[in-house]
Every structure is written in C-alpha cells, then in structure tokens.
Amino acid sequence: MKISDIGNQPCSIARTLSVIGDTWSIMIIRNAFLGIRRFEDFQKNLGITRHVLTDRLNTLVEEQILYKAPYTESQKRFEYRLTPKGLDLYPVLLSLVKWGDQYMDxxxxxxxxFIHQSCGHRFEAVMVCSACKLPLNPKQVTVKMGQGFRLAQGLENSEQKQSELKQA
Incomplete structure (x- = not known):
C-alpha cells in the first residue's frame, strides 16, 4: 500500500493521519492553538519554507481544520483560524504534550x-471513560469492529443475509 492511500482504510487513525500526520501540519495546528494566525508568523516561528507552508495551509483549509479570514481592507491578506473541526484536535495535542513531557523532556x-482558567490550576491531560468518568487504561479496553468498518468492508449485508438465512 502506498502512503497516499492510507486515508482510504476503514481506520480512524489512518484517516486522521492522512490529513494531519505529517510534522508540519501538526506544528501549524499547534501554533494556531498558541494564537499564531498569519503566514509570515507561521513561517518565522517554524522555519518552514514558503512552498511547504503554503501546501500545508491549503490542505488544512481544504480539510476544514483552518479557515482563511481577511485581515486587511483589500482582502488580499489572510490569517488562518481554527474551525470547530480544528478546535476538536485540542485533546490530540494535549495527549502529545503529556507523552512528550513524560518521555522527551x-x-x-x-x-x-497548561493552566485551567476556571480554577487557576496547572493540569495534565487525562483520558476518562465518557460513561463512568474513570481513567482509561489500555489493559481495560476492548476493541470491537464498528458499523463503519463493517459497512466499508461490505460485511453488514453479508451478516444480515446470514441472519436472514438462519431465521428461514
């Protein structure tokens, strides 16, 4: 399989990496969360070439992670802002921060x-179960095929047909 085909897999990780899996894209998103918005500021902060930055920004806009907003009267100059889809990447970045702080410091x-403005305390990202709110441990998680995988593989209809045959 070619790396360019990774986004076609019925896998949420592969699909996500096909959009934000390269170093520059995730660094651009990090900088957007830190308040950097303008092309020149991204370039200066990251030391990235104009060509690569243009390519990554265009992809992030196309994927609706960032949007372009004019910041001059003539609308020839734009800044890049996070969309709701982009803002939803915050837990991903916090998970990378936690891992990096633990293993790469x-x-x-x-x-x-990172300071939580509501309480004023420093915090670390903690992943919890959405149902019971207990911290997640990989040894206590079971992964099963979901509907999206079954549908992508054409298994939904074959399972349904087998069920119908058993009932007949």
Whole structure:
C-alpha cells in the first residue's frame, strides 16, 4: 500500500493521519492553538519554507481544520483560524504534550505549563471513560469492529443475509 492511500482504510487513525500526520501540519495546528494566525508568523516561528507552508495551509483549509479570514481592507491578506473541526484536535495535542513531557523532556521538566482558567490550576491531560468518568487504561479496553468498518468492508449485508438465512 502506498502512503497516499492510507486515508482510504476503514481506520480512524489512518484517516486522521492522512490529513494531519505529517510534522508540519501538526506544528501549524499547534501554533494556531498558541494564537499564531498569519503566514509570515507561521513561517518565522517554524522555519518552514514558503512552498511547504503554503501546501500545508491549503490542505488544512481544504480539510476544514483552518479557515482563511481577511485581515486587511483589500482582502488580499489572510490569517488562518481554527474551525470547530480544528478546535476538536485540542485533546490530540494535549495527549502529545503529556507523552512528550513524560518521555522527551531531556530531564528538564515540561517546557510549557497548561493552566485551567476556571480554577487557576496547572493540569495534565487525562483520558476518562465518557460513561463512568474513570481513567482509561489500555489493559481495560476492548476493541470491537464498528458499523463503519463493517459497512466499508461490505460485511453488514453479508451478516444480515446470514441472519436472514438462519431465521428461514
């Protein structure tokens, strides 16, 4: 399989990586969360070439993770802002931060502190079960085929046909 075909798999991780899986895209999204909005500021902060930055920004706009908003009267200059779809990537970034702080801090500690404005406390990202609110542990999670996988593989109809044959 070619890397360009990864987004065609019936896999949420593969599909996500097909859009934001390269280093530059995730760094652009990080910078957008940090308040960087203009092309020149992305370029200066990241040290990325204009060609690559243009390509990644166009992809993120096309995928509706960022949108372009004019910031001059003539509307020839744009800034890039996170869409609701882009804002939903925040837990992904926080998970990367937590992992990086734990394993990649070079013994110096976390380079950034995240403060919850509502309570004023520093926090770390914690993943919890949406039903019972207990922290998730990979040893306590079972993964089963979902409807999207069955439909993508054409299994939904074959399972339904088998069920109908058993009833007949």
């Amino acid at each position: 070079q013994g110096l500690g976390a380079p950034l502190d």
